[in-house]
Amino acid sequence: MLHAIDSYRYSPNLRSFGMMPIQSNNSINRSVLRFVHGKKALLLSYLLLICVPSTGCNEFSFRKSKELEAPKEEKFDSTKLIRDVAVPTGQQSIRVEAVALVTQLKGTGGDPPPSPQRNKLLSILQREETNNPNQVLASPDTALVLVQGFLKPGIRKGDTFDVRVRVPGRSDTTSLRGGFLMPTELREFAVLGGAIREGDLLGMAQGPILVDPSAEEGANRIDATRGRILGGGRSLMDRSLGLVMKPESRSVSYAALTAKAINLRFHSFQQGIKKGTATAKRDDYIELDVHPDYRNNIERYLQVVRCIPLRESDSKRKLRIDQLSQQLLDPITARKAALRLEAIGKEGLETLREGANHQNVEVRFYSAEAMAYLGDREAAGVLAEIARDERAFRVFALNALAALDDSYEELRDLMDVASAETRYGAFRALWTLDSFDPFVRGEMLGGEFSYHLIDSLGPPMVHATQSKRAEIVLFGHDQTFVTPLVCEAGPRIMVHSNGGTEIQVTRFSPSLPDESRIVSTKVDEVIRAIIDLGGTYPDVVQCLQEAYDGKALQGRFLVDALPEAGRIYDREIAEADREWDKPSKRKKLAEEVDALEDELASEEGESAEDEEEVKTASWKNMLHRVNPFKRSSEDEEGEKAFLDEDELELDDELIEEDSSTADE
Numbered sequence: 205m206l207h208a209i210d211s212y213r214y215s216p217n218l219r220s221f222g223m224m225p226i227q228s229n230n231s232i233n234r235s236v237l238r239f240v241h242g243k244k245a246l247l248l249s250y251l252l253l254i255c256v257p258s259t260g261c262n263e264f265s266f267r268k269s270k271e272l273e274a275p276k277e278e279k280f281d282s283t284k285l286i287r288d289v290a291v292p293t294g295q296q297s298i299r300v301e302a303v304a305l306v307t308q309l310k311g312t313g314g315d316p317p318p319s320p321q322r323n324k325l326l327s328i329l330q331r332e333e334t335n336n337p338n339q340v341l342a343s344p345d346t347a348l349v350l351v352q353g354f355l356k357p358g359i360r361k362g363d364t365f366d367v368r369v370r371v372p373g374r375s376d377t378t379s380l381r382g383g384f385l386m387p388t389e390l391r392e393f394a395v396l397g398g399a400i401r402e403g404d405l406l407g408m409a410q411g412p413i414l415v416d417p418s419a420e421e422g423a424n425r426i427d428a429t430r431g432r433i434l435g436g437g438r439s440l441m442d443r444s445l446g447l448v449m450k451p452e453s454r455s456v457s458y459a460a461l462t463a464k465a466i467n468l469r470f471h472s473f474q475q476g477i478k479k480g481t482a483t484a485k486r487d488d489y490i491e492l493d494v495h496p497d498y499r500n501n502i503e504r505y506l507q508v509v510r511c512i513p514l515r516e517s518d519s520k521r522k523l524r525i526d527q528l529s530q531q532l533l534d535p536i537t538a539r540k541a542a543l544r545l546e547a548i549g550k551e552g553l554e555t556l557r558e559g560a561n562h563q564n565v566e567v568r569f570y571s572a573e574a575m576a577y578l579g580d581r582e583a584a585g586v587l588a589e590i591a592r593d594e595r596a597f598r599v600f601a602l603n604a605l606a607a608l609d610d611s612y613e614e615l616r617d618l619m620d621v622a623s624a625e626t627r628y629g630a631f632r633a634l635w636t637l638d639s640f641d642p643f644v645r646g647e648m649l650g651g652e653f654s655y656h657l658i659d660s661l662g663p664p665m666v667h668a669t670q671s672k673r674a675e676i677v678l679f680g681h682d683q684t685f686v687t688p689l690v691c692e693a694g695p696r697i698m699v700h701s702n703g704g705t706e707i708q709v710t711r712f713s714p715s716l717p718d719e720s721r722i723v724s725t726k727v728d729e730v731i732r733a734i735i736d737l738g739g740t741y742p743d744v745v746q747c748l749q750e751a752y753d754g755k756a757l758q759g760r761f762l763v764d765a766l767p768e769a770g771r772i773y774d775r776e777i778a779e780a781d782r783e784w785d786k787p788s789k790r791k792k793l794a795e796e797v798d799a800l801e802d803e804l805a806s807e808e809g810e811s812a813e814d815e816e817e818v819k820t821a822s823w824k825n826m827l828h829r830v831n832p833f834k835r836s837s838e839d840e841e842g843e844k845a846f847l848d849e850d851e852l853e854l855d856d857e858l859i860e861e862d863s864s865t866a867d868e
Contacts (some may be wrong), residue, residue, distance in 0.1 A: 207382045243359055283524060285547075286462055287461060287510035289453035290490065293446045295506070297354040300406050300437075305329070305340070306347045306369070306383040306413065310695050313347035313383075314376025321348060321372060347377040351388055351409055353437040357504045358494045361442050364435040367409045371429035379428040381415045381742070382695050390437065411436035412652070414670065414742045417749035433843060434741075435673040445506065447482075447490040459484040465514050469549055470495045489497035497577055501603050504577070511547035521548065529555045533774065535566040546574035553580055560586050566773070576604035576611075588614035591629070592621055596773035598629065599766070606633035616643065619679065620661040625766045628667050631658065632766065644678075650735035652743070657681040657728065664759030666727065666748055671764055674741040676731070676748075683758055684725040691750035693734045694743030699751075701725070709733040727757070 230327060303324045304312070316322045322341070325348055329337035340346060353367045371377045387410045392403035413431035449459055467480025472495060481493040498505035516524070525548065531541035532555060542559070544554030552574075559571030560583060569590050575583035584605065591601035605611040615637070618630035635644045646656035653674035664680040687701040693709075701707040707730055710720040719737060723729040727748075734744050752761035 231812070243673050285510065285544075286447070286465060286512050286514060288450075289458060289514065289835065290447040290449050290462055290510075292492075292506045292510070293448045293489075294444065295357050297356050298392060298406065300355060301393055302351045302388045302390050302409070302690050304349055304351045304369075304379060304388040304409075305386045306349050307345060307386060308384045309345045309347055309377070309380070310381060310382055311344045312379040312381070313344050314378075315342040316348040316372070316376075317374050319372070319374070347371060347380065347383065348375065349380070349385070349386065351390065353390055353407060353409060355406060355439055355441070355443060357443055357445055358499075359439050359441075359443045362457050363439045363664065364673070365407075365439065366439040367411075367433040367436040369413055369431050369433065371508055375429070377429055378425060379415070380413050380431045381428065382740070383413045383431070385410050385413060385433055385436065406441050406794070409433065409436050409437040412740045412742060414674075415747065417742075417746035431742075432670060434669060434671065434675075445492040445494065445502070447492055447509075449488045449490070450585070454488045456484075456487045459487050459490055461514060463490050465512050466490075466492070466509060469512050469547065470509070471494055497579075497607055500606060504603075507543055508547050508577070513542045513547075521551065524548075525555055528552070529558070532556070532559045532571060533564075533567055535564050537568045538567045538783075540566075542570035542574040546577055550578065553578055556580070557582060565590065565594060565597075566775070569594070571600065573600060573604045576608040579608065581608070581610040584608055584611040584614045587611070588618060591618060591626060592623075594773070595767070596771040598626060598771075599769050602629045602633045602767065604628075605630075606636045609637070611637065612641070619658060623758060624665055624667075624762050625767045627660070627662060627665065628677065628762070628765050629767050631677060633655070636761060649676075649732070650739075652735060653741040654733070666752075666757065666761045667765060668748065668761070668763050669744050676741075676744065678727060680759065681728060683727045685727060685751060686744060686756045686758065687725060689751065689754070689756045691747050691754065691756070693739050693747035697734055697737055697739050697743060697747075699730060699734070699747055709737060711737040711739075736773065788835060 208526075216279065274730060304320045305325060305328075316325075325341065326337050329340065334340060341348065349369050351367055351369055353365055355365065359365065367385070369380065371380065387408060389405055390407035390409055391405055394401055394403070411433040413433055415431040416427045425458060430780055447462065449455075449462070463480070463482040463484040466482035470481040471478055472481065473479070480494050483491045485491050492509065494502055494505060498508075513521075526546070528541045528545050531537040532545065534541075538559070542556065547558055556571045556575045556578070557580070559567050559574060562568050562571070568586055572583040572586035572590070576587060587601040587605050587608075588611075591598050591605070594601075605615055615630045615634040619627050621627060634641060638643065642656070644656060646654055649655040653676060656675070656677045658677060658679045659681060660679040662679060664683045665678075666683065667675075667677040667679070669675045685701070687705075687707070688703045689707060690700045693699055696711050696712050698712065699707060700710075705725055707723055707725055708720055709723065709730060710718055712718055721733040721736060723733050730747070731744055732805075734747060748757070748761050751757050
């Protein structure tokens with residue numbers, strides 16, 4: 205039998221069960237061949253029955269559903285990230301609106317014409333059991349207004365937000381200056397089935413209205429009938445972020461694995477109990493709480509979350525860190541590498557520290573930024589230097605410093621620089637870091653606004669806000685007004701001085717005797733006198749604006765002078781600047797300029813000798829008078845105007861970038 209089997213050679217022509225035997229030259233019994241061939245066919249059939257998976261036996265599977273099937277290990281490469289299986293959701297702001305009543309208008313209000321808005325407000329007043337609601341609406345001291353606010357992603361119950369107020373088009377109201385918005389319920393509205401439907405109660409709003417100080421009732425009625433209430437809205441809901449699983453990754457096990465990976469990286473302690481930030485709610489949705497370290501930078505939090513690996517062994521993580529360390533030193537890939545090292549956590553710090561000491565500005569910045577969110581003190585000095593010198597990275601550097609507990613000294617020093625946006629940005633960062641710090645704590649003046657006196661070595665500056673919260677900051681507490689001075693602080697308060705070292709602040713009232721305060725020319729004393737006489741935050745801002753316009757302030761008066769995102773960092777220009785900053789290059793440039801000055805002065809002097817104007821022909825003197833390459837302080841700092849007419853949409857709404865854009 206063995207001899208018979210060994211005597212076979214197999215043809216390369218394959219049939220359904222395998223191979224066709226070819227007879228050898230030896231004479232073999234046919235019965236033996238049939239027996240052997242039958243055994244071989246039976247063996248091959250048995251092997252195929254075992255190896256080929258059945259397609260019709262799913263009813264015998266012990267799996268109850270596809271969702272419960274555990275993901276196979278080989279699906280998860282060590283570099284597979286959460287961004288590969290899920291996308292963020294809940295990043296759009298919710299708009300809340302209302303029809304409301306404004307009071308205390310001092311005769312600039314009016315009776316609204318018949319309209320659905322009037323009917324809505326009447327029903328609200330009747331529900332509140334207001335006496336004679338029609339008479340209230342007809343008063344010249346009241347006005348019907350439309351109120352609008354936005355609940356941003358991640359907002360918590362009790363958080364405040366700005367509220368916009370405007371008068372409808374067909375209204376007799378001429379100005380909202382000095383007005384007060386009565387308590388107002390804010391809801392979400394939508395058009396469904398051809399009718400306007402209102403949603404649940406999501407917020408409340410009230411407070412004094414801030415109107416553009418330069419707006420006049422007759423000249424610019426639109427500006428005078430619009431305003432804001434800084435921090436006047438209060439959220440009644442929590443807004444969580446979320447991750448939606450991609451269609452190919454929608455399963456209970458995938459969602460659980462994704463939440464587990466996030467919780468290994470991000471967790472916090474609530475009442476002493478460790479709790480992760482991610483909760484798998486469904487097979488296609490994960491609820492995501494904002495980690496405290498990223499409370500003021502939700503967009504970055506989502507970017508880091510999406511860079512977290514789903515599953516990775518220690519050995520593979522070390523290999524990936526080695527790869528990221530090389531990418532970190534390349535300015536083109538430094539941002540992506542820094543985010544992924546930040547997503548790894550403390551294990552990526554050593555690599556990031558190497559990047560923070562790199563000679564390239566981009567590499568240093570992205571490395572230090574990631575280090576700050578990981579709580580590394582070594583990032584503070586690098587970020588402070590970049591915030592001071594690099595406009596394109598300034599806003600991000602200050603945000604990172606605000607998230608770093610040990611950045612007090614660096615932020616304090618930045619308040620002494622010349623740049624207004626850097627000084628105020630550093631103040632805001634330090635206040636965000638610790639609002640009870642004695643240096644920035646300030647006081648609530650008259651219950652109207654937050655008032656801060658900063659002992660700064662920089663040039664004098666007064667800063668006010670038109671967003672987030674009512675606030676005035678004096679950089680240099682010894683600032684004084686220049687007299688003579690005449691300006692208004694609202695419709696009832698006058699600030700004036702005929703010269704000298706005293707200023708009179710007077711309140712006029714039709715029903716009460718006039719009341720005055722005599723103070724020195726210090727800006728601080730004048731502000732306190734206005735509040736003492738019943739003035740509001742908008743009144744103080746109006747006084748400061750008019751004084752600045754009249755050249756009566758020693759320094760600048762700025763509104764919301766914060767650095768902005770979106771500035772372009774040009775690598776070629778930056779490299780050229782660093783090249784010319786070298787001492788040898790500066791010396792060579794100075795010699796060339798001196799030679800050019802001498803040549804021009806000589807040529808122009810010869811042509812001007814007949815008219816005896818040689819001294820006016822010096823190019824050097826002309827350079828001292830005009831420098832066409834230097835922008836004015838107003839242009840450089842970009843002063844903000846109150847309530848821009850074209851600003852109709854929310855300007856700070858978070859927009860999700862797709863993965864390719866984020867990587868770039």
